[in-house]
Amino acid sequence: MIEIALLAFAVLVILLTLGVPLPYCFGAGLMVMTLVGEATMRGMMLWGFSQLTNPVLLAIPLFVFAGTIMSVSGIAGSLLNFVNVFVGRVRGGLGVVASISCAIIGAISGSGLTGVAAIGPLLIPEMEAKGYPRAYATALIANSSILGLLIPPSVTMIVYGWVTDTSILACFLATLGPGLLIMFNFSIVNLVVSRKFPLILDQKLPFDKLMREAGKRTFNALPALLMPVIILGGIYGGIMTPTEAAAVAVIYALPVGFMIYRGLTWKTLLESGKESATAVGSILIMILFSLMLSQIYVLEGIPQALVDSIFAITENKVVLLILINLFLFGIGMVVNDITAIILTAPLLLPLMSALGVSPIQFAAIMGVNTAMGGVTPPYASILYLGARIGKVKFTEVVKPAMMLILFGYIPVVVLVSVWPDLSEFLPGLFGY
Amino acid sequence: MERLFRYVLTALISLVALFQFVQVLTRYIFELPVMGLEEMAVIPTIWLYILGSVNASREDTQIRANVLEIFLKTDRSRAVLLAISDLISIIVSVWMTLWAWKYFSYALRVWKETPTLYIPTFTYESALFIGLVLMTLFTAWHFWRNIAFLLGWRKTPDHPVDDDYPETPEVQEFQVLSDAHEESKR
Amino acid sequence: ATLKLSHVRPQDTAIDVDATRFADQVSAATDGEIKVKIFPASALGDYTVVQERVGLGAIDMAVQPPASGADKRFQLVYMPYLVKNWDDAERVFAKGSPMRDVVSELYAKQNIRVLGAWPVYFGGIALNQEVPNAADPTADKGAKLRVPPIKTFQLTADNIGFIGSPLPFSEAFTAVQTGVVDGVMGSGAEGYYASFRDVTKYYLPLNTHFEMWYLLINEEIYSELDEEQQAALNAAAEQFESARWETARGDQARNEKLLEEAGATILPVSDEQINKTAEIVRKQVWPEVINDIGAGWATDVLDRVMK
Ligand code: NA
Ligand code: NA
Numbered sequence: 001m002i003e004i005a006l007l008a009f010a011v012l013v014i015l016l017t018l019g020v021p022l023p024y025c026f027g028a029g030l031m032v033m034t035l036v037g038e039a040t041m042r043g044m045m046l047w048g049f050s051q052l053t054n055p056v057l058l059a060i061p062l063f064v065f066a067g068t069i070m071s072v073s074g075i076a077g078s079l080l081n082f083v084n085v086f087v088g089r090v091r092g093g094l095g096v097v098a099s100i101s102c103a104i105i106g107a108i109s110g111s112g113l114t115g116v117a118a119i120g121p122l123l124i125p126e127m128e129a130k131g132y133p134r135a136y137a138t139a140l141i142a143n144s145s146i147l148g149l150l151i152p153p154s155v156t157m158i159v160y161g162w163v164t165d166t167s168i169l170a171c172f173l174a175t176l177g178p179g180l181l182i183m184f185n186f187s188i189v190n191l192v193v194s195r196k197f198p199l200i201l202d203q204k205l206p207f208d209k210l211m212r213e214a215g216k217r218t219f220n221a222l223p224a225l226l227m228p229v230i231i232l233g234g235i236y237g238g239i240m241t242p243t244e245a246a247a248v249a250v251i252y253a254l255p256v257g258f259m260i261y262r263g264l265t266w267k268t269l270l271e272s273g274k275e276s277a278t279a280v281g282s283i284l285i286m287i288l289f290s291l292m293l294s295q296i297y298v299l300e301g302i303p304q305a306l307v308d309s310i311f312a313i314t315e316n317k318v319v320l321l322i323l324i325n326l327f328l329f330g331i332g333m334v335v336n337d338i339t340a341i342i343l344t345a346p347l348l349l350p351l352m353s354a355l356g357v358s359p360i361q362f363a364a365i366m367g368v369n370t371a372m373g374g375v376t377p378p379y380a381s382i383l384y385l386g387a388r389i390g391k392v393k394f395t396e397v398v399k400p401a402m403m404l405i406l407f408g409y410i411p412v413v414v415l416v417s418v419w420p421d422l423s424e425f426l427p428g429l430f431g432y
Numbered sequence: 433m434e435r436l437f438r439y440v441l442t443a444l445i446s447l448v449a450l451f452q453f454v455q456v457l458t459r460y461i462f463e464l465p466v467m468g469l470e471e472m473a474v475i476p477t478i479w480l481y482i483l484g485s486v487n488a489s490r491e492d493t494q495i496r497a498n499v500l501e502i503f504l505k506t507d508r509s510r511a512v513l514l515a516i517s518d519l520i521s522i523i524v525s526v527w528m529t530l531w532a533w534k535y536f537s538y539a540l541r542v543w544k545e546t547p548t549l550y551i552p553t554f555t556y557e558s559a560l561f562i563g564l565v566l567m568t569l570f571t572a573w574h575f576w577r578n579i580a581f582l583l584g585w586r587k588t589p590d591h592p593v594d595d596d597y598p599e600t601p602e603v604q605e606f607q608v609l610s611d612a613h614e615e616s617k618r
Numbered sequence: 619a620t621l622k623l624s625h626v627r628p629q630d631t632a633i634d635v636d637a638t639r640f641a642d643q644v645s646a647a648t649d650g651e652i653k654v655k656i657f658p659a660s661a662l663g664d665y666t667v668v669q670e671r672v673g674l675g676a677i678d679m680a681v682q683p684p685a686s687g688a689d690k691r692f693q694l695v696y697m698p699y700l701v702k703n704w705d706d707a708e709r710v711f712a713k714g715s716p717m718r719d720v721v722s723e724l725y726a727k728q729n730i731r732v733l734g735a736w737p738v739y740f741g742g743i744a745l746n747q748e749v750p751n752a753a754d755p756t757a758d759k760g761a762k763l764r765v766p767p768i769k770t771f772q773l774t775a776d777n778i779g780f781i782g783s784p785l786p787f788s789e790a791f792t793a794v795q796t797g798v799v800d801g802v803m804g805s806g807a808e809g810y811y812a813s814f815r816d817v818t819k820y821y822l823p824l825n826t827h828f829e830m831w832y833l834l835i836n837e838e839i840y841s842e843l844d845e846e847q848q849a850a851l852n853a854a855a856e857q858f859e860s861a862r863w864e865t866a867r868g869d870q871a872r873n874e875k876l877l878e879e880a881g882a883t884i885l886p887v888s889d890e891q892i893n894k895t896a897e898i899v900r901k902q903v904w905p906e907v908i909n910d911i912g913a914g915w916a917t918d919v920l921d922r923v924m925k
Contacts, residue, residue, distance in 0.1 A: 019501055019517045020524075021494035023485075027524040043676030045535035049560050050667045052481060053474050054788055058448060061480065065445055068606070113606050169792055238797030240456055241789050247452030273442025274487070275606055281484020282494050282601065285567075289528070298661055299622065335497045336602060378502050381602040388603065393596040431795065431816060459762070459783055459798075467772055470784065538674075544687040548769040548784070550910070553687070 002309070004037035005302045008293070022339055023282075026289035030296065039296045048292045052284060055243050056162055060110070061280035062246030063153045066227075067109025068272040069253040071118040074263025075224040079104055080122055082221035085214045089202050094127050095140055095190030102144035103183045106151035107228035108249070110158070112337065112374045112382050115145030120389040131199040135392045139400035142375060142386030143408065144186055149337060149371040150179030153231060153242065156337045159287070160366055163294075163342065164349050166359040168242055169235060170432035174360045174423040175367035178412050181422070182368075185408040193403075223256045236430065283338055294346040303350045310351060317355050321417050324348065325369065332373025336381055340370040357420075360432060364416045364423030372409055375401055437487045444480040448473065468549035478556035482563035489570040492591065493601040502598055507589045511578045514591055518575035525568040529561065536561035620653045621678040621839070624662040625831075627812060632869055633736065633831070634658050637681060640833075640858045647850035652843070654679065664787070673728040675836045681736055682831050686768070689724055691911045694919060698774045698827045698903060699896035704740075704867050707828050711737065713859060716922040721832065729837045734855035737866045738829040739806030739873070743780075744882075745820040746794050746801060752822050753887045755779055755895040761800040764790045770907050771804050774826060777902040778895055791817070805829075807873035815880040822885045823874065825892050833858060 008029040015025045033039040083100050087093040101123070102115035109115070120141050127137035149156050152172035161168035205213065218225075231249050234240040240248060257264030297303060314320065331340045345366055352362045374382035383401055387394045415422055451473035458466050488494045496517075504510050539557040546553060577590040593599075623641070627633050634656065641654035662668055662677055666685035671677040673688075686692035695717075701707045710717050713735070722732045743752070743763065751757035755778035765771035767784040775782030783799050793799045794817045802814060806829055810818050833855050840848065874884055908916040 015517075015520060016497050017500055018520070019496050019498045019513060020520050021496045021517075023494060024521040024524040027528050028520070031524065031527055040676060041531050043671040043674040045531050045560060046538070046670055046674070047663050047667050047676075049535070049557065050663065052478060053556075055470060055473075055477075055786060056788055058452065058477055061445055061484075062449055062452070065449070113602060117606065167792060169796070236796060238795075239460060241785075241793060241798060243789075244452050244456045247449040248456060250446075250449040251453045270438045270442050273445050274438045277441035277445045277480055277484040278437075278487045278491065278493065279484070279602070279606070281481050281486070282488035284481040285485035285488075285563075286495050295662070298657075334499050336495065336600065339495055339497070378499050379497050379600060381600040384598050384600055385603045385606070388597050388599075394598055395596070467769070467784065468767075470767065470786075542670075542688050545690060547686060547690075547767055548772060550690065 001037060001039075001300045002302060002305045004033060005297060005300065007036065008032035012293075016335070021282075022286040022335075022342075023289045026286065026293050029293045030289065033293070033296050033300075037300075039300060041292075044292050044295065047295060048288050051291055052288060054162065055241075056158065056168060057284065059153070059158050059168075059243040059246040060155050060283065061276050062243065062250055063110030063155060063158075064279055065272065065276040066246060066249035066253050067105075067111055067114040067148070068276055069250065069257050069264060069269070070108050070224070070227065071105070071114045072263055072268045072272060073253065073257030074261040075221075075256070076101070076105070076118040076122055078217070078221040078261065079224055080119065081217045082225070085210070085217050089204055091199060091201060092191040092194035094123070094130055094132065095137075095194055096187040098123055098127070098137070098141045099144045099147075099183050099186040099190065102141065103147045103151055103179070104225070104228070106145075106148040106179070107153075107232065108224070109148050110153040110155040110246075112146050112149040112371060113385055115148050116142045116382060116386045116389060117145075119145075120386060124390045129200075131197050132194065133197065133400075134390060135396040136193070136197075136400040138386050138390030138392045139383075139397050139404060140186065140190060141390075142383050142397070143401060143404045144183070145382050145386070146371045146374055146409075147179050147183060149374070150175040150182065150367060152176060153246065154367070155283075156341055156370060157363060157367060158242070159283075159338050160341050160345055160363050163287075163291075163345050164359055164363075166363060167432055169430070170360050170427040171363040171367075172235075172242075173426040173430060173432070174364040175371075177422050177426055178364055178368050178416050181415070182409060182412050185411065186404060189404060189408045223260050227252065227256075286339065287342055290342045297346075303347060306347060307351050307354050311354070320351070320355060321357075324351075325365070325413060325417060328366070328369035329372070329376070332370055333376045334379050335373065336379065337370040337373055340373055341366055358424060360427050361416070361420045361423045368409075368413050368416050372405065372413065375405060433490065437483070437490070441480070441484060441487060444476050444483065447476045448480055451476070468546065468551075471546040471549050471551055474546075475551070475556045478559050482559040486563050486566045486570065488601075489567040491604070492570075492574050493604045495601055498600065501593065505595075507592070508582065510591065510593060511581050511589050515575060515578040515582065518571055518578060521571045522568060522575060525564065525571055529564040529568055532561040532564045619651070619843075620655050621835070622657060622662070623654050623679040623681065624657045624660070624668045624672075624677055625681045626660050626665055626683075628659045631658075631812060632808070632865075633681065633738075636736065636858060636862060640854050643854040643857065644850055647854065648847050652847055652850065669728065669730070669834070672834055672836050673730055675729075675838055677836075678839050679733075679833070679835045681833045683829065684721065684724070684832060688728060691724055691915065693768070693770060693907055693911055694916060695721060695830065696768065696770055696827055697907065697920075698770055699825075699899045700923075701828050702825055702892055702896055707737065707740075708863060710923055711735065711828065711830050712863075713856075716919075716925075720919050720923070725832070725834065726837070730834050731837050731840050732832050733835055733851060734833040734859040736831040736833065736859065736862050738831055739808050739866070739870045740823065740828055741804065741806045741826040742810075742824050743822040743826065744794075744802045744805070744810040744814055744818040745822065746797065746817050747819060749800065749820070751779075752820070752885055753824065753891045753895075755891070755898050762798075763801045763803045764793050764799045766804040768804075769910065770827075770903060773903040773906060774899055775803055777898055790814075807870055807877055811873050811876045811880065815877060815882070818877055818880070818882045820885050821874065821877050821882050823887055824895060825887075 012025045012029040083097045105115045124137045128134045157171040161171040234245045544553040580586040665682040669685040684692040749761045759779045763780045764785045765782040772782040
């Protein structure tokens with residue numbers, strides 16, 4: 001049966017390359033398993049569909065919806081002003097502002113697209129005006145936008161926790177450390193790189209003026225800054241489940257968007273609702289059929305057989321971790337974050353536990369690798385959106401983006417694999 | 433159609449958020465959990481997922497890795513590729529729809545009920561078959577548009593591609609994110 | 619043939635060990651013609667879905683609690699305080715009892731045959747903080763309990779001085795751990811030790827309900843076996859069940875001990891408190907449930923079962 005399972009996987013990959021939508025790629029895999037192999041589809045729809053009723057999944061559309069509402073509502077301006085007052089006047093500080101602001105947006109939104117969408121339109125022109133090359137500014141913000149997937153809440157971690165049966169709260173915390181480290185790296189890389197840019201600096205303010213300004217801007221940014229407090233405080237403080245927190249975030253974002261920052265209109269609300277629903281629909285239909293395929297794999301004992309045949313080649317943990325990272329990098333090049341997790345997590349998890357890697361550390365390994373996929377061509381959604389928003393041709397953004405990945409991102413990918421505490425320490429504090 | 437989906441999907445996602453919000457309120461503020469609230473919430477939730485997916489098929493933004501498409505340079509070659517992928521999609525979709533039909537008729541026959549309010553689960557179990565039928569139809573419609581373009585009956589391709597600003601389904605889906613600031617500038 | 623058997627607990631738990639022994643016996647008695655492959659930890663779905671899949675023949679066998687989705691009369695098996703102690707339980711639920719006949723009939727309507735049963739435990743309440751007068755059903759404790767989204771549990775919690783919060787199992791751990799709820803109802807010492815030991819600070823063995831799992835096989839798959847194979851299955855099932863009746867009490871005590879070792883305090887519960895709780899539940903909760911599942915059928919069955 002393992003031969004047929006591999007055939008099914010091969011068919012899946014071929015169709016995927018041809019551009020067949022993922023749910024149908026998985027469907028074709030199912031066809032191979034049942035028409036060529038001896039697996040049965042009986043009761044499979046029933047089983048797969050019942051998985052969708054899990055309320056944990058609801059957090060996905062709601063975090064995406066809340067993030068989108070906040071993003072179109074115009075919170076970005078107040079956030080930028082807020083961060084800017086603290087680091088904006090340093091040489092290269094505006095780049096640091098970009099990174100930190102994306103991290104804050106990341107603590108509101110569960111998606112990797114929101115940061116660049118919210119911050120980009122305001123900050124890219126400003127950075128250009130202050131002497132940063134436009135392509136570089138775009139690449140920096142697009143790369144920082146990935147933090148939306150690493151800083152909780154995170155759609156990819158919900159999916160990972162769900163398919164691997166790991167606590168979602170623990171997964172959220174697993175990528176937080178790496179996420180903050182990446183933010184820090186981007187800031188450092190930016191400070192180094194921007195030394196050769198002809199930067200125009202804002203004048204330093206006297207201390208009392210600075211304090212007054214800081215107070216004013218903090219007040220303006222408060223409604224936005226409260227959102228992560230409500231979401232994460234609500235979850236980790238024991239007031240709400242992640243799903244409920246996501247719903248509260250939506251309900252909270254509405255008056256903030258309509259009345260405080262005023263960017264939200266009926267038109268953008270309807271558009272945000274439709275697009276969030278469509279995004280989640282396309283994610284969940286894909287998950288539905290992928291689950292059926294992995295259930296058939298489980299019934300046929302494929303994951304264990306796979307582990308056995310890999311261990312027949314090598315049991316060396318270092319070699320396997322390197323191979324898995326390369327594999328995930330390759331997967332991330334051609335599919336988006338959630339697809340990558342759906343495709344690989346159920347197959348790799350048994351291998352990882354056989355290697356003694358905890359599901360929480362693996363959450364971080366999967367998290368940083370698949371999130372990076374958003375900016376690695378040829379399939380680079382976040383970078384594409386960045387190019388569109390920054391109005392820079394894609395070919396121009398690629399070079400600075402690759403530089404940031406190489407010096408800012410890759411080191412953390414390596415660290416996550418070799419240093420379990422980076423991902424396990426924070427969850428450990430909360431008893432996971 | 434666009435308007436319909438806009439209103440229906442926004443209504444569904446808001447309703448779903450509202451259900452969860454009420455859940456929090458009743459549990460923590462009034463300390464009176466409403467029995468069976470989550471059973472009611474399942475219905476709009478499942479329809480949200482399924483109709484969201486139907487809309488993705490309508491807009492042709494189902495998740496896909498359009499890797500090859502980016503390397504093809506002419507509209508014509510892209511339309512050929514899309515037509516092939518649409519045709520494969522239709523075949524698989526019909527096959528899955530058949531299995532969903534078996535599930536649909538099973539759910540109708542067994543007529544399960546939820547554990548506290550005894551709501552028939554058919555209210556949401558029926559969604560999968562209906563959704564897959566609609567997805568198949570919309571995929572067929574895109575297939576037709578690609579064929580029509582290849583035969584010269586349509587002037588514009590179903591999927592114009594911009595090499596300077598390439599797109600993925602996610603980027604297309606979140607048009608509002610890149611459009612919102614355009615809007616505010618005007 | 620290889621029969622796939624699903625159960626709801628992780629590997630190496632009591633049920634897993636017993637199911638494995640069952641599988642070995644079947645294989646030995648049929649000279650390896652029938653193999654039973656075990657899928658632990660709900661790998662094939664939660665018990666409600668698995669029950670449907672067994673009915674459809676997509677999964678061959680399962681050992682698990684009955685699910686009431688397709689037939690709400692199954693709720694009768696869960697009736698809180700149907701029995702109050704192990705002696706009652708053995709009388710009411712044993713093989714050949716009227717209760718077993720009723721359960722078998724209900725399963726037969728789902729195209730499922732009951733081969734045997736596996737008594738699990740008496741249910742209790744796990745708490746993550748001290749709750750004064752926890753065992754007193756008349757005291758209003760103001761503590762929120764996660765209950766399984768099944769009406770009987772919600773009503774029971776509400777009527778014995780707690781606030782029932784229906785949450786699916788998938789969200790239960792997070793809810794207790796973060797303090798969204800103050801405790802959990804719907805399982806017993808073994809279940810709490812398996813899934814909630816890190817968050818259980820107090821355990822209240824209130825005997826809320828008697829948990830019984832049934833060893834099920836799809837009817838067609840059973841009838842396709844030849845007579846000898848069927849006999850082998852039945853013999854192994856018989857042993858599976860009788861051995862468990864021998865060990866169940868001790869297993870419950872052992873799991874309470876494990877909870878204690880994991881840092882939980884076992885709260886004392888007197889027979890009097892259990893009787894009082896039972897009285898309230900039978901008066902307040904039963905009529906509602908009986909009404910839901912069909913008063914005529916339910917009272918008739920209860921009369922027969924409780925004799
Ligand atoms: Na996030
Ligand atoms: Na990529």
